[in-house]
Amino acid sequence: MDEEAPTIASYVEGCPGCAMERKKASNKGIPYKELFLVAITTIASALPISSLFPFIYFMIEDLHVAKNEQDIGLYAGLLGASYFVGRFMASLFWGLVADRIGRKPIIVFSVISVVIFNTLFGLSVKYWMAITTRFILGALNGMLAPIKAYSIEICLPEHHALGLSVVSTSWGLGLIVGPSIGGYLAQPTQQYPNIFHNKSIFGRFPYLLPCLCISVFAAIVLVSCIWLPETLHMHKNIYSEVEMSSDSRDPQTEDIHPDKCLYKNWPLMSSIIAYCVFTLHDTAYSEILPLWTVSDRKYGGLSFSSKEIAQVLAVAGAGLIVYQLFIYRPIHKFLGCVKSCRTASALSIPLIAAYPFMTHLSGFKLGLALYFVAIVKASLGMTILTSTSLLQNYAVSQNQRGAANGISATAMSFFKAIGPAGAGALFSWAQKRQHATFFPGMRIVVSSFVVVKCICYIWFLLLLPLHVLSINCSDLV
Structure with missing residues (x-):
């Protein structure tokens, strides 16, 4: 395959995908403007997901x-899971649509859904309204699949x-700053009585302010989507009409037939399985951490306020930015995809195991330990x-990227729905067995x-190398 950039004649006029390929061929640098737009749209989409965790209790x-009181964790888990149930039911649809009409329309529609339904969630005065608005928000927010392809x-x-690390970071x-916003701004009449009066709208709806702030940010991001270029090729028989260069086609996918059945694509399925198992753990962790820290010490918690857990999450978010800017890219370049997964998974195990022992700490030692573990775990x-x-x-x-990421988001959403519901039920059960002889509390x-x-x-260690062998890309190991 020719390694030089394609000529202008090899592109199809009027095709946004070809226009993007032409732009990449003429500018070999990092697309800072596009990556910035990807970053803020992704943050806007992710902020509502876990913003409720600090105040859900x-x-x-x-x-x-x-x-x-012991049943609160169960209902909190169901409420947290409702978003992912909605996303589970709709993610594949949004991925397929993104492969048909383009990435940009789905991204714009997802941001609109955040503006509307996240605000409605803040206005909820009944449990059924809260769980319904979260479910609809999850179903209509189809951002995850197209933004990864984009x-x-x-x-x-x-x-x-770098592109995908911008999305992941x-x-x-968003999953860290969202809870920080929720923790700082929930129940404002109690946290900031000198600013917010009990008879104001924020006194009647104590959880509206954090949701409204997120929705306003999403509305601003919605305006910025005007400058978001489309990347999907809008003409038939792309692989025969357009002579793709190494700039416009991934070297890793060069030998993969474009019409290969996704469900029989083992490299794709193996990475999706690994992704799902990890997100099951990560979502359960994201819900349990605030629940554990705000619960009373008699139940094995830390008796934190929502503002204190917001501070922990804010510090973790700042640490994540530093890691993304200065540390991640050298690590990825040195280790590759698979070894990065193995190393990160191995290091996470002792970090998670250390949490119960933090109840024996207090003051500066507790803060130092909790901040350190939160930053490293997020990274x-x-x-x-x-x-x-x-x-x-x-x-x-x-x-097939939109559909592939749609399958990934669908499977991941199923596991993420199990995560909060299962973790909430497990947390409630654990609070009732503080003095059990077998793994108490x-x-x-x-x-x-x-x-x-x-x-x-174990999955990363034993099975993902088959992914590398299948796509003939040993540099990923």
């Missing part, structure tokens, strides 16, 4: 749905890791998400996390 109390398509092959940052999680996303996108050609929760993380590590 208090929200369930205020909605008067739990019969006793981040690959705006970059030259040598910048693919922005997504992870390791971003490494795994980016590497598995790269493996998925390298396993297919462009005209939080130790049973943490032990379950360690088991899932070990399964994830």
Whole structure:
């Protein structure tokens, strides 16, 4: 295959995908503007997902749905899972649509859904309304599948890791900053009585302010989508009409037939399985961490306020940015995708196991330990998400990327729905067995996390090398 950039005559006029290929051929640098737009749209989409976790405990109390304090975790888990149930049902559809009409329309529609339904969630005064708005938000927010494909398509092959790391980092940052916003701004009449009055709208709807702030940010991002270029090729028989160069077609997908059945594509399926197992753990962890920290010490928690856990998550978000800017790319270049996954999974196991022992700490020592573990855990999680996303996108050609990422998002959403619901039920059960002889209290929760993380590590260790062999790309090892 010719290694030189394609000539202007090899492109189809009026095709946005060809226009993007022409732009990449003429500018070999990093597409900073496009990556910035990818970052802010991804953050806007991710912010609502976990923004409720710091105040979900208090929200369930205020909605008067739990019969006793120990049952709050169960209802909180169901509410947290409702978003992922909706995304599970719709992700494949959005991925297929993105392969038909383009990436940009789905991205824009997803941001609109955040503006509307995240605001409605903040106005919820009944449990059924809260769980319904979260479900609809998950079903209509089809961002994840097309944005991953988009981040690959705006970059030259040598910048693919950077493109997907921007998505993973922005997504992870949204999952961290979202709870920070929720923790700082929920129940403003109690946290900031000098600013917000009990008879104001924020007194009647104590969880509206964080949701409204996120929706306003999403509305601003929606305007910026005007400058978001389309990347999908809008003409038939792309592989025969357009002579693709190494700049416009991934070297990892060069030998993969564009019409290969995705469900029989083992490189794709193996990376999706690894991705799902990890996200099961990561979503359960994201819900349990705030629940554990705000619960009373008599139940094995830390008795934090929502503002204190917001501070922890904000510090973790700042650490994640530093890791993304200065550390991740050298690590990825040195280790590759698979070894990065293995190393990050192995290091996560002792970090998770250390949490129950933090209840013996207090003051400065507790803060130092919690901040350190939160920062490192977030950074390791971003490494795994980016590497598995790269493996998925390298396993297919462009005209199947939306569908492939849709399958990934669908499967991942199923596991993410199980994560909060299962973790919430497990947390409630753990609080009722503080004095059990076998893994009392939080130790049973943490032990379950360690088991899932070990399964994830074994998968990376034994099966993902087959992915590398299948796509003939040994440099990923």
